Each structure stands twice: as C-alpha cells, then as structure tokens.
Amino acid sequence: MSRSRSDSHTASDPLRPSDHAETAAAAEVTNPSLSVVGWLRWGWTQLTSMRTALLLLLLLAIAAIPGSLFPQRSADPNGVVQWRRNNPEMFPLADALGLFDVYISPWFSAIHLLLFLSLIGCVIPRAKHHYVALRSRPPRTPSRLSRLPAHRELVVAADGDDAERVIATASDMLSRSGYRVERYDQRGSFSVSAERGYLRETGNLVFHVALVGVLVSVAVGGSFAYTGQRVVVEGTTFVNALSDYSSFNPGRFVDGAGLVPYSLTLDDFRVAYRLPGTPGAGQAENFDAQVTVRQPGQEDSEQSVRVNYPITVANDRIYLLGNGYAPTLTVKNGDGDIVFSESQPFLPQDSNMTSLGIIKIPDGLPKQIGLVGFFYPTQGTLPSGAFTSIYPDVVDPVLTFNVFSGDLGIDDGTPRSVYTLDVSGLDQETGGDSGVESLELRPGDTVDLPNGWGSVTWEIDEEMQPVKRFASLQIQQDPSSGGVLVFSVIAMAGLFAGLFVPRRRVWVKARAVEDGVRVEYAGLARGDDPTLQRAIDELARRHSTSVDARPAPADDTDHSHDSTERTPS
C-alpha cells in the first residue's frame, strides 16, 4: 500500500517533508555540502522536517508543565510572593530560570517560535505544491489495478464495442459524485482516472495557517489590550480615566490617555445566600451589580453586571470580579473635628466574609494612626475566644479595630496600597500585647480612640442596611479576542476537513472480452480512509447495474486485509 507504487502517483503528491511517512525514503538529505548555502539549506530541511516538528511539539508540551507547578506572575502574583517567602534561597535561581514567567521565558519562547518557523517553512512549499495539484489532471491509470488495496472486477454483458460507453458512464458517475475525472484510453482498453478529496490537503493547510493566525492575533491584538480594576462602593461613581483606576495594565501600544469618557455608578449590589439548613448553606449566588452608565451625548442606561455576563460600554468589557462590605466610618479628633469619613472597602478573607480593612489617618490627630479592622457580618466566637464570622450575610455585624500609631510611610511619596498596612515600625495602641482592649463596634456605635485622641463612629445610613457593599469591577479591552476566535474556528474547520475528508483515487478500466466487457474498479487512499473498500464496492454495484453486469468468473474480490471491522451477521 505504499503511496508511490507507480511514478505517476507522486507527480501530484502534495510536497510533504522528506521524512513524512508516506514519502519515498530516497529523498532523505544526508550530508550537507560544505558551503554556507549548503549548510543553510541543510538546516532548513532539518527544521522543516516532520521529526523536528514532532520533537518541538513534544518539547512544547513538556515546557508548558512547569507553569502549572510554579505560581505564575501573570495569573497568581500572590502565589509568587508566597513561594518566595517559603523558599527564600531557591527563589533567585527559580526566578532566573523564568519559572514564574514560564510563558514569556526565553526557553519557552524559543520553542514556540522555532515551532512556528518550522510550521511556516513546512506549509509554504506544501501550499505551492497543492496549488499545482489542484490544477493538474488525475494521474494515469496504473497498468495493474489488481495490485491496488481496493479492487473489484466484473464482466458486464455487453457488446465488445460497448467498452467505451461503459467507461463514459463510469466517468459521468464519478464526476457526479465529486471526483475530478480524466480519460486515459488506449487501443482496446478504456479507462477513467478519478481523484477526490483535495479538500483534505486544503483543510490541513488551512489548519496550520490558522494556527499562525491565532498566534499573530494574540501578539498584535495583545499589544493594544488593556485591563484595569476598580473597586466601587454602592452609591459611588467610577469615571473611566486613568487616575480613577486602582490598577491598570496596558499593552505595549496603550498609554491609557485615550480612554473613552464614561462613568458608571453602582446603584445597588445584590447577592443571595443559601439559608442555613438548606444544601450549600451560606453559599452566595446571583451576584448582581446594578449600575447606571453615563456616556456623553447618550441617555443614562441602567444595566446589570453579573458573573459570566459582562456588559459592554464603548468597546470596553466590564466584568464583575468580586464583592465585599464597605462600612461607613467617621473618625473625629479630640476637638470633635472630622478627620476621616468614608465607606472603606474591607476585603473578604474567607467564605463567611470575615473581612479585613485598613484605615490610614495621616493628618489631624496628634500622631499618624493606622486602624487595622476586621468586619464580621455575623459574629461568632471561636473556642480560642477570637471572633469569626459564621455566616456571610449581615445578621449580627461587628467591627473590631486595632490601633497603630507612628510613621505610616505615606509622606515619602512611595505608593502604598490602601488595603495593606506595614505595622512593623508602628506602636500598637490597642489589641495584641498593648494591654488595651481592641475597639469593638456595632452599627451606629461610637467608641473612643486610646489616649483621648478622638473617636470612631460606625455610621448607618438606612436602618435596613447597616453596611454598604462594594463591587470590584474589571474594565478591559482586548482587540485580540475577535481574531483569535475567528482563526480558531477556521482552524477547527480545517482540522475537520484535514482529518475526515477522504482523499482517494479511483480508476475504472474496461476491456472487451469474449462474452462482454471486463470492468475493473480500483481505489487508493491517501491518508486514513476507513470507507475506501465500501466506496469501491458501492461504485461497482451502482455502475454495473446501470450497464447490466454479471459477476466475473474469477474471484472478484481482494480480501487480504484483516481487520476488526464487524461483518454484518
């Protein structure tokens, strides 16, 4: 079943890498001639060989694995910090090896760039060859059809002169079923050569080219992409300008200056919790950030941002990433002047929404102070006496604060997260070893700061809602996604055609014999083709009934192949 049984077959074969299993072994390039060009050509042949493609694919698979074993900066920056803390000695080495940025590391990039270089080098000559094959005629009919893998022979009761008519019928029949046909008649013997399934090679080429398309889309589109995050408390408004983001990651060609002006107010944040005693008790669901979007020159629109259902505003996609509580707090100094009054987002620490929040008051008090607060929506007590939250919804809310004083490190201009406080250089005034009880508040309470510095009040706006919620939103634009999707779909279509369209050649040959016309049907598959024999049998049946046949006296089948195929019983 070698593909190159007769020379005429190879004439229109798609040019495959020299070590393709179906290419004649003679084509192997062995030693390069000792010139630069010779070496280059040799290198290129090596790079575009099947073996190299295969090795690079396997290397790619292996090289991708460390990215699942080590936390990646792009996906899990906190994991990297954690890893560093746990393995301080190993960290520099691991980092130098790129283990925390596997997918942009030099070695991973080298593998995938070589792979795509190989791919392009492989596809171009094949595409050229395929283009020629698409325009060439089906190959000459081999002289001994009986040697082909699928073969059948019949004698049709017809006049010896009818051989030509018999072949004409076969030719019609084949071209109607999508074969390209060519007649090769010789004196006394008529034959048609037919080929179908060029779509197989086309699909294969389209698939490989579409992979390049995916890669290029990612690279080009990605450099115009940006992602920003912002925490919005109920009742407040986010304005789409760089200064209003809490974090912003621009692609290479984005500076954040040209953001479309629109604003977004979080009117209400809804969430439902499974009640205790039901399956999944305490599980939160149906998160829903109700927002009002304002755009210049347009009516305000009320929309709802939910998990899995981002909204689109001015080409930005806006996602709901997270949520939490933002108690409204007022801090006054000893004279009763307000030094702080805000709804401060507290970040959830566990599934029952025990939340951690930081308040920094650099001015207006005798010293700079930092408050490290915990919010318990439904307060419970651990065996150790420490508070915890036992249910994520607000049933019995409690706030506690530890007060720290000293230099908050704000004045030196280094940016500091509003969600963390480095307490290492600070004096602890309440809680811990300070000997002073932590501050503890319930909705509406006011408690005094230590040392007569002032007071903290938990403000409630409405009786119904002692604490506001916040939503953390992600605002992003990624022009690559459209291209990636389109090329992926094209790749799938190409893959389907490349794998499942049967490509085969079929020949029908007729020759006058004493009692009629002897017709031979033969087929040759190119690539995996589970239905070849069936197709030949079917052709023989249809054709012979249309020209009136009787079985050839000799054994009319070629059944040398064993297989597991079930026989109809």
Place this chain on the structure above:
Amino acid sequence: MTDLSLDGISLLLVWTAIATYVLAFAAYTIDLAQRSAVSTSAPARTLVAAGGNRGDSPEPAPPASAGSDAHSPRRVWARIGTSLTVLAFLFHLGGTLGRGIAAERVPWANMYEFALTGTLLIVAVYLVVLRLYDLRFLGAFLLGMIVLLLGGATLGFYVEVAPLMDPLKSIWLVIHVFVASLATALFALACGVSVTQLMQGRRERLLAADSVMRKAKKSPRFLTTIPSAETLETLAYRFTIVGFMFWSFTLIAGAIWANDSWGRYWGFDVKEVWTFVIWVLYAGYIHARATRGWRGSRSAWLSIVGFAAVLFNFTIVNIYFPGLHSYSGLTS
C-alpha cells in the same frame, strides 16, 4: 441517605452499576483466558497482514469468507460480558440521570459528577463502537478502568447535591464539560487499543525474529485471536482523531467561557495549561503517525502518555493544584 431521596436512589443505582461492571469485567476476563486456551489452534489468521502490508488504511473486513467463522468460536463469555455491560450501563445511566434530576441541572458540576458522567460516556462510546468493530478484547481493560474510576470517585469524591456556584451557571458548563468528557472517552478507548497494539507488536516482532515461535509463546496467547498491531494502530488513530476534534472544541469553548467569566480568554491557569499540554501531546501523536520512524510502537506510546495526562488532569490537577477551576466540590 437514611431516607430514600432521589439522590440516595441515584447513589444506590451507581453502586449497583459498579457491582455489575465488576461482573462484566470478570466475564471478559474469562473470555480472554479462554481465547488463550483455544488460540493456539488458529494462529495464522492475524499474521496475514503482518508482512508487507504497511498501509494505514486497512479496509473494512470483507463480508466474512465462510472460513473465518470457523476460526472464531462463539465467545460465550464475551457475550455475557457485553450483556452485563449493557445492564450496568443502564443502572449507571439511571444513577446519572437521577443525580441530574435531584440537582435540577446537568450532572457534571463537581468531581463526583464529572466521574459519573465521564465513565458513563466511556461505556457509551465503547458500546456504540462495538457495533462497528469487535473490540470485546478490550472489555476487560476498559471495565477494569471503569470500576476503578467510578468506584474510586464514589468512595472518594461523593458530595451531596449542592447548588451551582455562580461561575458555573452558564450554557458553557453544559457544552464544554460534556464535550471534554466525550473526548476523554475516545482517548480512553484509543489508549486501550494502543496498549494492545504494543503487546501485539512485541509478539509480532518475536515471531518474525524466531520462526519456531519459542519466545513468542511468552506473549499472552489471547493476542492470536485479535487483529494485527497495524490494524490496531489504525483503530487507535481513528478514535484519537475524533477525540482530538472534541478536545480542540473543548479548548475553544473553554476559552470563550473564560472570556465571559474571568475577563480573559486565556490565562495559563493550571487547568488551561493541562488542557493545552494534552492537546499538544495528541497533535504530537498525529504527527508521529505521519513521521517515518515514529509509526508503530512510538506513536502508541504517545497515545498512552496522552491519556495518562488526561487522567492526571482529571484527578491530580483537580484536587491538588489550586487554580480558578476549583470546582471539585471537595474543598468546602
């Protein structure tokens, strides 16, 4: 579980299915043993193609010549095995449907349910394929695997019905996970065939090297009753390419879902990494089969490695690798 809730009934059906699978496994094993016992009498059949026939498209078997029936005994135990498999499949199907109805959603939203539906699909694909190819020699291998996976999952991963988490409330849960399970089923079948192919290939090599068949006798003798290594390779390839289509679709559907859910279509989350690794491994397998020197045993090994990665992805990655895809339902 004290009262017979729908979920309880479902669990009961699943255990019944597991017990029946064990019986089917036993029957298939007896069949393999019998094949070994009788096989020496008709060794020639599979050797026909072992010689020059190097093609990759063995054609469907010819309508059996009268002789081949005489060679293949009636395989009573294999038939019993298949009947038991069908019966177990029905229990399994009932258990899975019951679970879905009890949960009021598709029954594939946590580890236990993935295993339930995934193994159901493996058996379904096996039974469908059985109508096209006589793969009963794989029965023992496959059912052994099913018993381990399903039994292990029911013991280790079972959780009571719980409502879906928000991120899972998406049409993509239905499509993406189902197609992934279908791909897994095909890869499982391909892996089984590849293992058999390796055994058969080894036996054929021994036979070719030693015509007296002394060494070849060390290979399991049931091999003489199953197709040649080459035919097996083609079969494995066919299952794999269909599985590969499904897996590619899984990859794309997952990216679309991720884009809606997490705000990016690709982020090298652990699960994404492994889905990609598996995809590349099978792309490698397809290439290997087209590369001179890689056909035969080497590509069979790739098929096995590919399926090992699928299993690793399903078990170890789901349980031990933290990531966004933490839907095993086991943590809380």
